[in-house]
Amino acid sequence: MKIIDVKNLTKTYKKNRGIVNLTFSVEEGEIFGFIGPNGAGKSTTIRTLLNFLYPTSGSATIFGKDIVKQSKEIRQNVGYLPSEVHFYDDMKVIDLLKYSADFYKKFNQKRMKELAERLDLDLHKKIEDLSFGNRKKVGIVQALLHEPKLLILDEPTGGLDPLMQNTFFEILTEEREKGTTIIFSSHILSEVQKMCDRVAIIKEGELVKVETIENLTKNNLKNITITFEQANAIDFDLEGIVKKEINGSEMTLLYSGDIKTLLNQLNTMPVQDLLIEEPSLEEVFIHYYEK
């Protein structure tokens, strides 16, 4: 079933560009990635889904409920981690988590302690005394504590050390196994590649593409590194070359055309060495980021 269903969602601001005609959906149990350059509209989309912002036009449902009219009911089963966490400074961590849990009318103390221990979070410290990374951990626990059916995470690993990042992804995987749907926005493409099933690419407020990770990386694009004696002396033009770079004796190509045609062409050239690889999501994506 579609956990999130977005139809032509538009939010326009007076000054900044918002989002325009976004249409996509997220299936139950998916881990859905949301990527795009700064200012593309990722946070705007999330804020509109949570009804912090009112849409200019279009609509969306979460759990089949309208994001504006039934926002409160939706949020009963959503855990949100904002990109910038700000909590009431005068509270202790445990007080904040209890305060948060009170809204959902369920407080699972055992779960709180387990999560805090796994993330190495001191429950009895005052929030104002915590480092940025530790505040992020509070944000993570607060989002997970009430066992929501949908997790919305905005740049979740920012501020976490690599060990914690791994722990975090373990936790997310466990959530997914429980059937939780996760949507997360990120700049860190390696994470997106590792965790997500599908990805939506947003740019300048518009949806560029929604694709499975598999398709994105296997999209016929190959990373080809050819070693010549004198790379810059080689005049190489073939249809399907998306990008060409020369570094000393190496020529690197991003190639989306027919591999046989390329091999035939290379056969006629003074090739010293050849390397053909799958591109990383990063490389595919930079391609979309630019322009």
Next chain:
Amino acid sequence: MIFKRELKRNLKSLIIWSVVLSGLILLTLSIYPQFAEQQNEMNKLLESYPEPIKKVFGMNELNLGELMGFYGVEIYMMTTLLGSIYSAILASNILAKEENEKTIEFLLSKPVGRSRIVTEKLLAVFVNILILNVVSTITSIIGFQFADDPDVPTDTFSLLTVATILLHLTFGAIAFMLSSMLKKTRSIMSVSLGIVLAAYFMNVMAGISEDLEVLKYFSPFKYVDAAQIINDNKLEPLYMFIMTAVIFISVITSYMVYRKKDIAV
């Protein structure tokens, strides 16, 4: 939940204001016995005050030698003005600080409606103002005991108390409404305090000159004028109605604005 937390969070401020106000009240009332004793000397002193000053502070109409009169001139000014300042500061802060300190994203992501947020915070403002007034009223009654004859007409004193509470609520409601509309706490507080002080000075000005008398309609301080209440022993219905209407409209507007607002930090 939000209500409880706001009470806790604002408790220190409430205590400080209560203590300071009570201190001032007791200090002032402790001087009263001398006033009463030396009434003749006092009256001669008063003769020498310029007319406008006497008019403004109601010294013409109230007898400083009587406890109620003394209260009306000396204490009442403090409770009305300081209490209004307290209400304006409290109300202008309580909603807007969530956006300012960016904690609003956390709160709004919880299954809580905007109306509920407004209601609980409004309630916290109301309760705090009430407590401050209860404290100052009790303190005044204690202070009355300094006098040889501590009897004060209960009905008149009650009217003054009610008027004061209504005044505080009026400024509080206006400040709260402003905070629901604007974003920067600093400017909200400045504007709210400005309104209180402007209203106070308009009241003063209206008293000084006949020509400026029309200003009195713009100042809630005039609506709760001590001399009028004490001497007539009643609250002017029109004024009470205006204040209630202002409170009502401000509250409704706050709800309407906050419910539809785009909130982003």
